[in-house]
Amino acid sequence: MALRNYITHPADGSLEVAHVVGGAIQVGATAPLPVTVSNPSTTPAGEPFSVRNAGFVEVDNTTLPILSVQHAGVGTLKMLLRQLEVYNDGQDVAFIDLVVGGTLTGASFAAVDPGSEFEVDTAATAITGGVVIASLIVGRDTTRELTGDLNSALLIDGTAPGPVSVVVSDEAGGKKVAVCAILSWLEI
Numbered sequence: 001m002a003l004r005n006y007i008t009h010p011a012d013g014s015l016e017v018a019h020v021v022g023g024a025i026q027v028g029a030t031a032p033l034p035v036t037v038s039n040p041s042t043t044p045a046g047e048p049f050s051v052r053n054a055g056f057v058e059v060d061n062t063t064l065p066i067l068s069v070q071h072a073g074v075g076t077l078k079m080l081l082r083q084l085e086v087y088n089d090g091q092d093v094a095f096i097d098l099v100v101g102g103t104l105t106g107a108s109f110a111a112v113d114p115g116s117e118f119e120v121d122t123a124a125t126a127i128t129g130g131v132v133i134a135s136l137i138v139g140r141d142t143t144r145e146l147t148g149d150l151n152s153a154l155l156i157d158g159t160a161p162g163p164v165s166v167v168v169s170d171e172a173g174g175k176k177v178a179v180c181a182i183l184s185w186l187e188i
Helices: 148-153
Strands: 005-008 015-021 024-029 047-052 057-059 063-071 077-088 094-100 103-105 118-121 126-128 131-138 142-146 155-158 164-169 177-187
Touching: 047 063, 057 063, 057 164, 063 126, 063 177, 077 094, 077 131, 077 164, 094 177, 131 142, 164 177
Parallel strands: none
Antiparallel strands: 005 015, 015 024, 047 177, 057 177, 063 118, 063 164, 077 142, 077 155, 077 177, 094 131, 094 164, 103 126
16 A cells, blocks of 8 residues: 655645655646535534642542542533543553543532533542543553543533543552643633
8 A cells, every 4th residue: 555645846736746756756747635614613612621639649449539620600511522641650550531410429520610510639549430531541650641532522512521531440450640731621
């Protein structure tokens, strides 16, 4: 199977196919590709917000919600998730789940920002229920993130779905993880 790379001609902007042969780029013209253009006025837009842990949270042989956001007001929750990033500074592999609608134990929510309709918690000690909508495995001294898939797939639009929580699990075995998370979204 041939690998095709498309480039534009610097003189007239026409689309061309670039092939690599013997270490050199071979360029040949091609027919225009079909393009789908979305109307910017229909693209979800809103205020961007981001929250993170104040420091690393150690998790040892358990499951712990380390970062949660929920709608602070009344009415419909409209949140377009943009990014989940997790850094593991621990000694073991961290299993990360993004959970919607779980019940938190020991949560203490505070306003994200005066312009935000959401509030954040980093004090919860347990979570039950909810639906896992994304998962990551983060190795030792490693950062992992979800961006594009979240941006296109996870519009949370409901009257009371519950919090969106970053949940860390560390398997039994004597080693622990130390995790920091960032969650970013648009309020639409």
